[in-house]
Amino acid sequence: MSLLDRYHLLVHNVSAAFGYDYSDATPDWVHPFIHLILVLAPALLITVGSYLAIRGILKLWKRRHTPTFLPEPIRGLEGSLFSTVLRYSRRQQALMIVVSLIAMPILYLTLELPKQIVNNALDSDRFPVAVLGRDVDQVVFLMLLCGLYLLAIILNGLNKYGLNVFKGFVAERFLRRFRLLVYRQWRSDPDSRNQSEIVPILAQEVEPIGGFAADVLTLPILQGGTLLTILFFMFVQDPVLGAAALTVLPIQLVLLPKLQRRVNALSRTRIKEVRQLGRQLSEQLHERQVNPTGLLPAGASFRELEHVRRKIFRLKFFIKALNNFLTALTPFLFYSLGGYFVIEGRITLGALVAVLAAHKDFSAPLKELFNYYQTLEDTRIRYHEITTFFNKSIQQSAIVQADNTMPQDVSQFEQAQLRYPASSLKRQGPSQHHERV
Structure with missing residues (x-):
């Protein structure tokens, strides 16, 4: 038996496992769909999922085993964004998770009842029917x-x-607390050069972090549960159509994260440019007379910001257009292959209508999960930039203080030891004595 014959035998066996036996009498255009939906797309999905899982495990292992040192921990802030959010909103997160899980059975009813209306109330001649021991006619059953x-x-x-x-409520409460923590850290910083940069930090950069605090656990559980509920409903109606809903998912998992990483790099550049612009404007405000040459660096910063934001817009809209195109390909499979199944009597018309309606809801949580990934990466960047900003400030203040207090006749090696004592380097992680706001 040749390799091609073994492959065709594998496809027939997989199709039979899904409850669909096709033969030479099946139209030729159905065969490529079966190969794509039941063999090629699942194999690609398993490969991509395994690669992403292995890469995530290796990245986590490397992060845990790579020593990272900070001069001093910021009071009230943990080493990671997740730890900080969970520290101040643990109970609220648990309550939101419970409410999200309650929504899953209600969602399944909204998908199942339209199918029952089409099949058992509109396209049925078995009336009257018994409901709770009473016979009702077609109109009453439809209204019920x-x-x-x-x-x-x-x-x-x-x-x-x-x-x-x-x-x-949770987002605004966490945002207020986070702003107080950042403001308190800024007030305790003796370096006055950072006064201008604190304005965009408190006004703009902390805003997405506060909004993300309410979605850090609730959104993936709610949208992931919605996605699994809709997918389970599709597989119940017909396993082949359920598998067809996952056909373009591997392409989305490969392309969209790579494009999003480029957007994240540009977002990091934009944050640095905004801070640089704020520093330049602050220096000009402190001058008694306006320097005409001061327009040159400000104009260069304006041009760089425009250039970076144009790149961000192009990439974001390209990601959106690509995602919309890939999502629109799946209904084509439903209309063609699902319509053929209705004609052959494999599924009912109500089941096909329900699957089409469910897929319309299927793309929404998938987009929300991709948006969550984008927001997660962007928020991590902002959180890292804020903590790095204060850590650099603390380190510069320590260096200046050490330079003012060290003797003039000590060697360079001794000066380095005074500037960076070993006891001041602490491993990154939650501080043991945080002061609550």
């Missing part, structure tokens, strides 16, 4: 199912409303 669907929609809306309002 529509009432249950309306109730499920209301419950789903109330759940999302309550969760979003509580998320806003």
Whole structure:
């Protein structure tokens, strides 16, 4: 048996495992779809998932085993963003997780009831039917199912409303605390050169960090649970159509994160340029007379900011357009292959309509998860830039103080020992004595 014959046998076995046996009588255009949906796309998805998992494990192992030293820990701030968020909102995070999990069965009802309405209330001749021991006709049964669907929609809306309002409360509460921590650290810094740079930090750079505090655990659980619930519903209707929903996912997992890393690098450059511009404007404000040559560095900063932001816009809109195009390819498989299954009697029309409606909701949580990844990376950059800003300030102050107090006749090696004593280098991690705001 040749390798090609073994491959075709494998495809037939996989298709039979999904409950679909196709033969030579099946139209020729169906065969490539079966190969793509049941063999090629799952193999690529497993490969990409394994690669991402291994890379994540290696990165985590390297991060834990690479010593990183800070001059002094910032009071009230942990070494990582997750630790800081969980320290000040642990109970609120647990409550939001519970509310998010309650939304999953309600979501499944909103997907199942439209199928029941089409198949059992509209496209059925078995009336009257017994409901709770009473016989009802077709119109009453239709109104009953529509009432249950309306109730499920209301419950789903109330759940999302309550969760979003509580998320806003958690975000604003954490933002206020985080601003106080940063402000207190700035007030305790004797270096007055950082006065101008604290304005964009407190006004702009901490804002996304506060908003992300409410989504750090809730959003991946809510959107990931929504994604799994919709995917489970699709597989219940038809395993082949459920597998078709994952066809373009490997391409999204490969391309979108790489493009997003370029956006993150540009965001880091933009933050540095804004700080540099603030430093230049502060120096000009402290001059009694306006220096005409001061327009040159400010104009260069304006041009650099415009250049960086144009690159960010181009990449962001390209990512959005690519994601929309890949998401729109899956309904093509549903209409073509799913329509053929309806004609052949494999699935009902109501099931196909329900799968199409579910996939419309399927792309939304997938986009939210990609946006979460983008926001996570951007927020980590901001958090790292803020902590690095204060650490550099602390180190510069320590160096200046050591230069003012050390004797003039000591050697350079001894001066280095005085500037950087071994006891002042601490391993990065949560401080043992944090002062709460």
